[in-house]
Amino acid sequence: MSQNDSQSDSIQNPRVTWEGCSVLLDINDGDRLVFARLSAGSTLKIGNKTYSLQPLIGCPFGSLFQVENGDQGHCLARFVPTVEGNNIQEKGDFESQDEIKDNRALVDNNKAQSLTGEEINAMRSQGATGDEIVEALIANSATFEKKTLFSQEKYRLKKQKKYAPKVLLRRPFxxxxxxxxxxxxxxxxxxxxxxxxxxxxxxxxxxxxxxxxxxxxxxxxxxxxxxxxxxxxxxxxxxxxxxxxxxxxxxxxxxxxxxxxxxxxxxxxxxxxxxxxxxxxxxxxxxxxxxxxxxxxxxxxxxxxxxxxxxxxxxxxxxxxxxxxxxxxxxxxxxxxxxxxxxxxxxxxxxxxxxxxxxxxxxxxxxxxxxxxxxxxxxxxxxxxxxxxxxxxxxxxxxxxxxxxxxxxxxxxxxxxxxxxxxxxxxxxxxxxxxxxxxxxxxxxxxxx
Amino acid sequence: MLPIDPTKKISFTRHICDGDLVIVYERHDNMKAVKVCQGSVLQNRFGVFKHSDWIGKPFGSKVFSNKNGFVYLLAPTPELWTLVLSHRTQILYIADISFVIMYLEIVPGCMVLESGTGSGSLTTSLARAVAPTGHVYTFDFHEQRAASAREDFEKTGLSSLVTVGVRDIQGEGFPDEFSGLADSVFLDLPQPWLAIPSAGKMLKPDGVLCSFSPCIEQVQRACDSLRSNFTDIKTFEILLRTYEVREVKMDYSQGDEAKPGSILPCKRPQRAIEGGNEQDKLSSQTVMARPCSEAKGHTGYLTFARLKCLS
The missing domain is CATH 3.40.50.150 (Vaccinia Virus protein VP39)
Known part of the structure; x- marks a missing residue:
């Protein structure tokens, strides 16, 4: 496999995984850290689903993976982020808009979300991606618009972790x-x-x-x-x-x-x-x-x-x-x-x-x-x-x-x-x-x- | 300094030779680097030490002056070097250095870029970490400082592992020839955000960058510019607390006289440890430790980030 290439390139410091390689999997930004050895048969459990680690073999360390709805059901697929990333973009925005918004109107009565669990499951079975579900949740949240940019970002992140978990491939050092x-x-x-x-x-x-x-x-x-x-x-x-x-x-x-x-x-x-x-x-x-x-x-x-x-x-x-x-x-x-x-x-x-x-x-x-x-x-x-x-x-x-x-x-x-x-x-x-x-x-x- | 040449490695059979660099140890806070030279002498408050007396002695020996004063002769290490090097700039110390090496994931064979070189304190430890097959390319925009650093690396025997360049990294960035080849990059610059785009170009995907800054405003701006191409952006502060250890006499006799309920800490600091005057059977010697009263309260913030993996 690509093992030899990467290893001859730098014996001490390979940058691409190989079969039998030990890896550190960082799930959802450090929420969970799992050591694993990559092989065709090794698996990872996220939530109540089990995913094969096969797609991780031969990928560069540092690659990001996302759960995808493939033909054979759920699997981990490589996800390449944009250069700008999905970080909060304009600092200018914050300072100006932020000051107007606060949490005085937020009432914690569990009624803000109009999307039900059944509806989410229905979306899933129709093949909606995790990101689509997150967007739907945001669209159906009565309070999202009232939140400050920071709490909007927090909300998005929280939903993303649940519905579109990300796995980061790390070198164990x-x-x-x-x-x-x-x-x-x-x-x-x-x-x-x-x-x-x-x-x-x-x-x-x-x-x-x-x-x-x-x-x-x-x-x-x-x-x-x-x-x-x-x-x-x-x-x-x-x-x-x-x-x-x-x-x-x-x-x-x-x-x-x-x-x-x-x-x-x-x-x-x-x-x-x-x-x-x-x-x-x-x-x-x-x-x-x-x-x-x-x-x-x-x-x-x-x-x-x-x-x-x-x-x-x-x-x-x-x-x-x-x-x-x-x-x-x-x-x-x-x-x-x-x-x-x-x-x-x-x-x-x-x-x-x-x-x-x-x-x-x-x-x-x-x-x-x-x-x-x-x-x-x-x-x-x-x-x-x-x-x-x-x-x-x-x-x-x-x-x-x-x-x-x-x-x-x-x-x-x-x-x-x-x-x-x-x-x-x-x-x-x-x-x-x-x-x-x-x-x-x-x-x-x-x-x- | 490093056992790049295994015959120079410290051992029971390795003795001090003419031309060796030794660390002359007077006290933990008073050391000096000396190049051993057959006809030379070292003069300090303990008297005159003839280098010729040192030759043939093992490292770690206690040697005497004409007035029977003594010092110890130690084999140099990057830690000792940090304590004796001539300060041309503010330098990094052991806690920051160790953490940087560990967090940059530097192992033998790595290629590391550094700017500025400063007094070469960190550089020496970087060289130790990449040895024997890796290399450190370090840059400083100050020509004389770079030259002095080069001389130092010659003296400490690290020249084969370190190349010092004169270059304004903030203004010009790192040389293009290193594009995509660096395992790690270390920045100690007044405006690190100016050098971060270039550092990103130099790093291999998933490579780690570290920026050291004394001020939080520098950190703030550096982090802003890191967000576009880097992930895992983390900022730390590391300090060391040191302890002093003393043998103190604990006096138990008071316990008999004192009323029950009034248990006071009856510690009496002893002036002379070796004094050994047996006055009281109701006391015993106990070794105790407490933090030293003075310490560095701040060195700098260490910001680490990993180049995003986009390919």
């Missing part, structure tokens, strides 16, 4: 994945907000050719975000305590190429910390065991994956759900991310040290973890630790200071506010996230001993 999870399932990503994630990546100097050590107990979001920045070079090594790696299911939502997936490896902390003169046989045996567990864990997680992310019951504004993925497609899916780190790689890290460290492990005791991890870092390597509580970070910072193990120590908390920017109506958004987490950052120095 660390940004969109983090935002979508933060909105719907913040606990699964340890309440890590997108600005905090972006700070972690900067503070740990994540870049091509670096070997980044991570402790990812935020579902793989961190691992995926680091891998995205490595672009198929260096390594992101996700380490874990005990014998079972933490789930990195979210990595599958990123559209990471095989080359990038190969750079995501896992290794137990015990393996990384074993002194180099430990007998190689020991290492080997232990390695094999872990490899097995790693694999079975992978299999398990891929079978559980789709359900795990499906919202409980039919919530009205479900934000994340993975649409039904045909099993054929899944097995055809490329390299698995998160293989066990090879012995050569581990030896190299022991010899050279990791270039940086990021921890997002809300459930582990930070200080004891950090004490074990810090020696694995090259000297002068930066680190960044995320936590949703302040105290563990404060303790860590204090201990690092006392032990003279790191410098440039700082605890920071990002604050993010969004603005509504409209002609004569600009102000901060009424709702905001009040908390995005704390980050302790610093630079490891040579031990004085």
């Amino acid at each position: 660390a940004r969109s994945i983090c935002e979508a999870y933060f909105k719907k399932y913040p606990a699964r990503i340890g309440f890590l907000r997108v600005d905090a994630l972006s700070l972690l990546l900067s503070m740990a100097n994540v870049t091509a050719n670096s070997d980044v050590l991570v402790v990812d107990m935020v579902g793989g979001l961190l691992t995926g975000a680091v891998a995205e920045r490595l672009g198929g070079t260096g390594y992101v090594c996700s380490t874990y305590l005990g014998s079972t790696p933490y789930s990195i299911d979210i990595v599958r939502i990123f559209n990471l190429s095989n080359e990038i997936c190969k750079r995501i490896v896992r290794s137990s902390l015990a393996d990384l910390s074993l002194s180099q003169n430990g007998t190689s046989e020991q290492i080997h045996q232990q390695g094999d065991d872990i490899n097995m567990e790693c694999l079975s864990n992978n299999q398990m997680s891929s079978s559980v994956g789709t359900e795990e992310i499906t919202p409980t019951e039919n919530e009205r504004s479900d934000l994340i759900s993975e649409t039904t993925v045909s099993p054929v497609n899944k097995t055809g899916k490329s390299t698995k991310a998160g293989n066990k780190a090879s012995k050569q790689a581990i030896d190299l890290w022991k010899e050279n040290g990791f270039s940086s460290l990021i921890i997002a492990a809300p459930e582990l005791d930070l200080w004891s973890l950090l004490k074990d991890l810090l020696p694995l870092l090259a000297n002068s390597a930066p680190f960044a630790i995320y936590h949703q509580y302040l105290q563990p970070l404060a303790t860590c910072m204090h201990n690092l200071q006392l032990g003279k193990m790191a410098i440039g120590l700082q605890i920071s908390e990002p604050w993010l506010r969004e603005y509504q920017v409209l002609p004569s109506r600009t102000h901060p958004c009424m709702q905001m996230s009040a908390f995005g987490g704390y980050i302790l950052s610093g630079i490891k120095i040579c031990s004085s001993s």
Whole structure:
């Protein structure tokens, strides 16, 4: 398909979807966000209807789709907006006309709309498009003309969402994945907000050719975000305590190429910390065991994956759900991310040290973890630790200071506010996230001993 | 600065060489970039440091002066560079920078356009994000500023990733040769709305634009001009609150004397942390954190928008 063209054009950054591609579907301007994998059999449910996602394959990311009444019933069809868009047009209009109108004459008695439900259904069965129904609703609204331009626009938008839903095709990136999870399932990503994630990546100097050590107990979001920045070079090594790696299911939502997936490896902390003169046989045996567990864990997680992310019951504004993925497609899916780190790689890290460290492990005791991890870092390597509580970070910072193990120590908390920017109506958004987490950052120095 | 050349990557075996750029760290608020040069010395309030003493030491080492004062020698990173670069203009700091890179969806291999270059603080992070195969084309209308930026990128080893051009982007727009090739565009201009039509031409469909402006009026006008060709127009403000951590002595003895019901917060800030004078069994050391009293209250508004997909 067009997959090859788009991918050869830019391997890291394909701009057209392909079969098996992971996408983010934005339904009605962010009302609902759904992650899906495109295949001939995958579907999307909007309202009480199910639509095939087949028409989305081969389309550029950023394309808009609308429900259309085709020959074989309802389907999603590409919709190309005009350049000017359907945004509110003339600012001049607003200021002049707006001042005359207000809501003194509006009475909320549910009698403004003269079109009945039956009549709407009749229109539908006669093949009226969603837009035609919206126009009819407006024409039959007794109060529409009395509304201000702004509320007219609001009214139109509300009806459009119901009768002519739009689906926007998005590329899943660390940004969109983090935002979508933060909105719907913040606990699964340890309440890590997108600005905090972006700070972690900067503070740990994540870049091509670096070997980044991570402790990812935020579902793989961190691992995926680091891998995205490595672009198929260096390594992101996700380490874990005990014998079972933490789930990195979210990595599958990123559209990471095989080359990038190969750079995501896992290794137990015990393996990384074993002194180099430990007998190689020991290492080997232990390695094999872990490899097995790693694999079975992978299999398990891929079978559980789709359900795990499906919202409980039919919530009205479900934000994340993975649409039904045909099993054929899944097995055809490329390299698995998160293989066990090879012995050569581990030896190299022991010899050279990791270039940086990021921890997002809300459930582990930070200080004891950090004490074990810090020696694995090259000297002068930066680190960044995320936590949703302040105290563990404060303790860590204090201990690092006392032990003279790191410098440039700082605890920071990002604050993010969004603005509504409209002609004569600009102000901060009424709702905001009040908390995005704390980050302790610093630079490891040579031990004085 | 970046491990474009993997042999230069920091590691246990990589030592400071003649000609390396090091960040000399005195305190978290006092750092300096120094090019190591065999016969050279660094002089500061701690005394005289001979560069020859530094050569062969690992990065992250503590080094001493003739008066036994010390500093740390760190490997440069874009974050450290932002703290030491010479300010030729107002610069962007870590919170804005990180958010911009994330929101512009910049990954290795991307082609990014930027104007103005300013002091090159953001440019350095853009280069890190597009490495090893992408490229940043950055423009400033100030010839000397562009030249100084070019020198800086030479110094930090980013020249292969960054090209600095002298051009008035507000007046002339971006060069036509980049039409339809940019993955992302970043604007830090006094009148961004003048450059937005050109930025739209440069972007690939679905590409992301960011405009940084300190004033809301600039944002207002930029958003007005974005509405015709862009979607997903969003404006943010991001700030960082930093915390100070101290070990404080909590005094519990009062609890016995005080009447029930009068539970007061009996925190006594301790002057010396390492003082360790054991006067009271009824007290204990606790590590506590509180926000620093001073912070940046405003840097600028970040407006993001995505080029509509029309084809």
